[in-house]
Amino acid sequence: MEFFKIKRDIPFMRHAIIFNVVSLITFLAAxxxxxxRGLHLSVEFTGGTLMEVTYTQxxxxxxxxxxxxxxxxxxxxxxxxxxxxDVLIRLPVQKGVTSAQQSVQVMAALKAADASAVxxxxxxxxxQVGDELAADGLKALASVVVGxxxxxxxRFEWKFAVAAIIANLHDVVIILGxxxxxxxxxxxxxxxxxxxVLGYSxxxxxxxxxxxxxxxxxxxxxxxMQIIDSAITSTISRTIITHGSTQMMVLxxxxxxxxxxxxxxxxxxxxxxxGIYSSVFVAAAIAMWLGIQREDLIKGGAKKEEDPNxxxxxATV
Amino acid sequence: xxxxxxxxxxxxxxALVVGVVYTLPNFFGEAPAVQVSAVKVGVKVDxxxxxxxxxxxxxAGLAADMVTLDGNSVKARFGNTETQLRAKDAIQKALIPDxxxxxxxxALNLLSRSPAWLTALNAFPMYLGLDLRGGVHFxxxxxxxxxxxxxxxxxxxxxxTSLREKNVRHSGISRNGQTIEVxxxxxxxxxxxxxxxxxxxxxxxxxxxxxxxxxKLTASIKPxxxxxxxxxxxxxxxxxxxxxINELGxxxxxxxxxxxxxxVVELPGVQDTAKAKDILGRTATLEVRMVDESSEARAAExxxxxxxxxxxxxxxxxxxxxxxxxxxxxxxENLTDAQPGFDSQTQxxxxxxxxxxxxxxxxRDVTRESVGKRMAILLFExxxxxxxxxxxxxxxxxxGRVQISGRMTAMEATDTALLLRAGSLAAPxxxxxxxxxxxxxxxxxxxxxxxxxxxxxxxxxIFMCMYYMLFGLFSSISLAVNLLLLVAxxxxxxxxxxxxxxxxxxxxxxxxxxxxxxxxxxxxxxxxNGASAQAAIHAGYDRAWAxxxxxxxxxxxxxxxxxxxxxxxxxxxxxxxxxxxxTSMFSxxxxxxxxxxxxxxxxxxxxxxxxxxxxxxxxxxxxxxx
Numbered sequence: 001m002e003f004f005k006i007k008r009d010i011p012f013m014r015h016a017i018i019f020n021v022v023s024l025i026t027f028l029a030a031x032x033x034x035x036x037r038g039l040h041l042s043v044e045f046t047g048g049t050l051m052e053v054t055y056t057q058x059x060x061x062x063x064x065x066x067x068x069x070x071x072x073x074x075x076x077x078x079x080x081x082x083x084x085x086d087v088l089i090r091l092p093v094q095k096g097v098t099s100a101q102q103s104v105q106v107m108a109a110l111k112a113a114d115a116s117a118v119x120x121x122x123x124x125x126x127x128q129v130g131d132e133l134a135a136d137g138l139k140a141l142a143s144v145v146v147g148x149x150x151x152x153x154x155r156f157e158w159k160f161a162v163a164a165i166i167a168n169l170h171d172v173v174i175i176l177g178x179x180x181x182x183x184x185x186x187x188x189x190x191x192x193x194x195x196x197v198l199g200y201s202x203x204x205x206x207x208x209x210x211x212x213x214x215x216x217x218x219x220x221x222x223x224x225m226q227i228i229d230s231a232i233t234s235t236i237s238r239t240i241i242t243h244g245s246t247q248m249m250v251l252x253x254x255x256x257x258x259x260x261x262x263x264x265x266x267x268x269x270x271x272x273x274x275g276i277y278s279s280v281f282v283a284a285a286i287a288m289w290l291g292i293q294r295e296d297l298i299k300g301g302a303k304k305e306e307d308p309n310x311x312x313x314x315a316t317v
Numbered sequence: 318x319x320x321x322x323x324x325x326x327x328x329x330x331x332a333l334v335v336g337v338v339y340t341l342p343n344f345f346g347e348a349p350a351v352q353v354s355a356v357k358v359g360v361k362v363d364x365x366x367x368x369x370x371x372x373x374x375x376x377a378g379l380a381a382d383m384v385t386l387d388g389n390s391v392k393a394r395f396g397n398t399e400t401q402l403r404a405k406d407a408i409q410k411a412l413i414p415d416x417x418x419x420x421x422x423x424a425l426n427l428l429s430r431s432p433a434w435l436t437a438l439n440a441f442p443m444y445l446g447l448d449l450r451g452g453v454h455f456x457x458x459x460x461x462x463x464x465x466x467x468x469x470x471x472x473x474x475x476x477x478t479s480l481r482e483k484n485v486r487h488s489g490i491s492r493n494g495q496t497i498e499v500x501x502x503x504x505x506x507x508x509x510x511x512x513x514x515x516x517x518x519x520x521x522x523x524x525x526x527x528x529x530x531x532x533k534l535t536a537s538i539k540p541x542x543x544x545x546x547x548x549x550x551x552x553x554x555x556x557x558x559x560x561x562i563n564e565l566g567x568x569x570x571x572x573x574x575x576x577x578x579x580x581v582v583e584l585p586g587v588q589d590t591a592k593a594k595d596i597l598g599r600t601a602t603l604e605v606r607m608v609d610e611s612s613e614a615r616a617a618e619x620x621x622x623x624x625x626x627x628x629x630x631x632x633x634x635x636x637x638x639x640x641x642x643x644x645x646x647x648x649x650e651n652l653t654d655a656q657p658g659f660d661s662q663t664q665x666x667x668x669x670x671x672x673x674x675x676x677x678x679x680x681r682d683v684t685r686e687s688v689g690k691r692m693a694i695l696l697f698e699x700x701x702x703x704x705x706x707x708x709x710x711x712x713x714x715x716x717g718r719v720q721i722s723g724r725m726t727a728m729e730a731t732d733t734a735l736l737l738r739a740g741s742l743a744a745p746x747x748x749x750x751x752x753x754x755x756x757x758x759x760x761x762x763x764x765x766x767x768x769x770x771x772x773x774x775x776x777x778x779i780f781m782c783m784y785y786m787l788f789g790l791f792s793s794i795s796l797a798v799n800l801l802l803l804v805a806x807x808x809x810x811x812x813x814x815x816x817x818x819x820x821x822x823x824x825x826x827x828x829x830x831x832x833x834x835x836x837x838x839x840x841x842x843x844x845x846n847g848a849s850a851q852a853a854i855h856a857g858y859d860r861a862w863a864x865x866x867x868x869x870x871x872x873x874x875x876x877x878x879x880x881x882x883x884x885x886x887x888x889x890x891x892x893x894x895x896x897x898x899x900t901s902m903f904s905x906x907x908x909x910x911x912x913x914x915x916x917x918x919x920x921x922x923x924x925x926x927x928x929x930x931x932x933x934x935x936x937x938x939x940x941x942x943x
């Protein structure tokens with residue numbers, strides 16, 4: 001089998017502006033939704049109590065709501081979770097009430113209303129933990145960005161590092177934009193998925209950059225744009241197949257992983273799709289506009305890998 | 318050029334064998350078991366207990382598959398739950414003669430069914446997190462400010478005593494927050510006091526100032542000392558929690574320090590959070606009372622007479638009854654510290670108690686009047702009292718430093734000190750995070766995680782084999798080896814596997830295939846450009862390696878950042894993610910090359926490689942492969 005019967009290099013870079021404009025618009029939309037709607041943060045970040053209760057019959061959400069409301073708790077969210085029989089109840093942090101005992105109270109009331117109620121999971125997070133988690137998340141993000149930039153600068157050149165980070169950070173923002181737009185729950189595993197996607201789609205850019213460097217060495221007569229086109233064309237089949245395989249795994253999580261892994265898998269899916277787009281169309285274009293040149297990449301390496309057809313090989317001035 | 322030297326195959330073989338051995342325990346499942354552990358600090362579970370348990374089982378006619386001594390508990394494994402329950406009853410009856418005063422906890426547990434030779438190799442199944450096995454998780458925040466305030470309070474009392482002993486006249490000592498303020502009328506006494514402070518209170522630093530007509534000395538705890546107070550408070554709270562949780566009979570409780578001021582408690586299998594919380598938050602109380610030494614009381618001790626009015630009967634830890642007066646002299650609140658030590662003259666093991674100023678005053682008065690009499694230190698828990706120790710008062714004790722001595726071993730001294738300290742938490746704690754996961758959810762999560770990995774793996778394998786033919790098969794085998802090594806590593810390290818961890822496993826397999834796709838695409842490309850079959854394989858692996866390394870390093874950077882800053886579910890994800898990337902480098906490149914070399918390397922005149930369609934742009938190009 002061969003999916004990619006490409007006769008000559010595809011002129012990706014000729015349309016670089018269009019791709020980047022598309023990218024920019026998506027990015028701006030994501031930022032807009034992030035600010036206008038905000039993320040629907042999970043109880044881990046906001047603090048509060050979360051309860052998962054299961055019934056033998058499809059649950060009557062209104063009954064659950066009224067039962068909880070009778071306890072005098074405010075701002076309680078009740079929704080189905082996974083199946084119609086499972087109910088997720090969110091109680092915000094309430095002043096004056098020892099939050100750790102809330103779940104016990106609520107559960108007793110639910111049992112009284114419907115004896116088939118079974119507690120599956122409760123989670124209580126104090127408000128002080130939430131702030132810390134958010135701070136730790138940002139620290140993790142910052143260290144990923146710095147670490148990757150340092151590595152790429154060492155291995156390639158700063159222009160590549162900047163291009164890769166811009167391209168992939170905008171993926172991260174777009175994922176967050178999706179979560180804000182659909183008001184999907186942003187939990188700790190989703191945060192992990194977002195950061196994993198960052199590492200993963202950077203490696204996509206790395207594969208293309210690697211090829212660009214190799215092409216610079218091999219094809220002396222091509223200009224930068226042709227080099228990039230050729231690099232992207234020759235790696236496109238690998239890009240699609242790799243991401244396809246990863247996506248198969250993620251799809252399997254989405255289908256079989258249940259409600260707990262749902263948003264995790266969703267974040268990965270968006271990340272993978274936009275990761276392809278940004279690595280192929282955005283990262284290389286930014287690197288091109290930053291003005292990468294053959295000389296940037298072949299400093300020490302050029303002496304070892306001289307073109308055998310070059311009559312001046314080895315000559316130094 | 319595509320041959321591996323023998324040692325490389327040996328490495329692969331060793332890796333595979335180790336991988337299989339350490340993965341195996343995960344397949345045996347779990348068997349019902351009974352676990353015996355000590356509930357009291359003084360009681361030890363050792364090989365003697367093991368022999369005892371074995372004997373009990375033998376007399377009861379119950380066959381255990383295995384009886385092991387593991388750390389400080391004895392575990393016996395059984396074939397079915399019925400035997401397990403009967404064994405529990407039998408052991409309980411034999412080891413705990415008095416159910417009101419148990420020295421052991423006999424709990425039901427699940428143990429890996431893996432054979433003894435695997436256990437001997439330290440091969441255990443993966444350690445499942447609470448979200449996979451059900452249980453309760455608490456995170457407790459220790460109020461360190463309260464611990465420091467308490468320390469300052471006791472230091473203020475000590476200063477008062479010292480100044481009085483040295484006849485330094487002050488006009489008031491007060492604690493203001495965590496600082497101690499001492500006022501003096503003149504500069505001379507101030508200097509004298511400063512001298513004493515410098516001499517006797519190494520933990521304090523002080524500044525003096527003129528306050529109106531008075532001189533004011535403000536002493537505060539040195540940062541180093543404050544840090545020590547905090548570590549001690551945390552340690553003591555952990556010890557106290559350990560003692561209390563032991564009573565719950567949880568099979569494998571985890572009580573860990575997290576950060577500087579937090580304690581994580583995980584109780585697998587426990588569903589009753591209310592009870593767990595009750596036990597965690599309970600305060601034991603310590604009381605000091607006088608022993609009733611009247612002749613009636615002596616008779617009551619022997620069991621021949623009724624307990625006299627105004628006295629109570631308690632048991633000592635050894636089981637010896639003691640008749641103690643009802644009047645309480647001191648409570649645990651006045652006890653600031655209890656440490657084991659040695660008497661400087663007799664070299665006897667002793668327990669050193671430190672009392673606060675109020676306690677010291679009362680203690681001095683009581684001891685002055687009762688030289689030669691016995692006093693009892695009682696520990697009340699769950700409304701039940703027990704005499705920890707009942708020493709004879711040898712002389713008047715002032716200054717709040719009490720030494721308990723008398724025919725103790727060093728071990729006993731340590732245990733007594735621990736018990737005395739365990740009476741109270743060093744600092745109050747607050748539950749700041751709590752998770753309860755029902756057992757059905759845990760089992761369901763395992764199934765879901767397992768399904769995700771399995772179906773994803775099957776889909777990728779089918780695709781790879783169709784697209785890359787034999788090379789696809791090699792890649793799939795490498796992927797399976799990756800999974801094997803990853804599970805083996807997780808089992809070996811006993812890292813906690815959680816649902817996000819299982820998700821990471823699926824994800825890392827999806828990512829690991831990248832290395833093989835890179836290689837296979839490169840080999841195809843070389844063939845397309847007209848390289849010979851052997852040269853194409855060689856060049857494919859060589860050229861792809863640099864790229865694979867680069868891309869794995871970036872993924873690894875992200876993984877390590879998650880590991881460093883993540884907590885809870887993020888950490889569970891990151892551990893598997895990072896390990897998976899490392900194993901994928903081995904399996905995806907080194908191992909898969911081994912397979913290819915084994916298959917193709919020996920064929921000198923290799924014409925075609927089964928790697929799927931090699932498509933060439935030229936319409937008249939010969940087809941190089943099937």
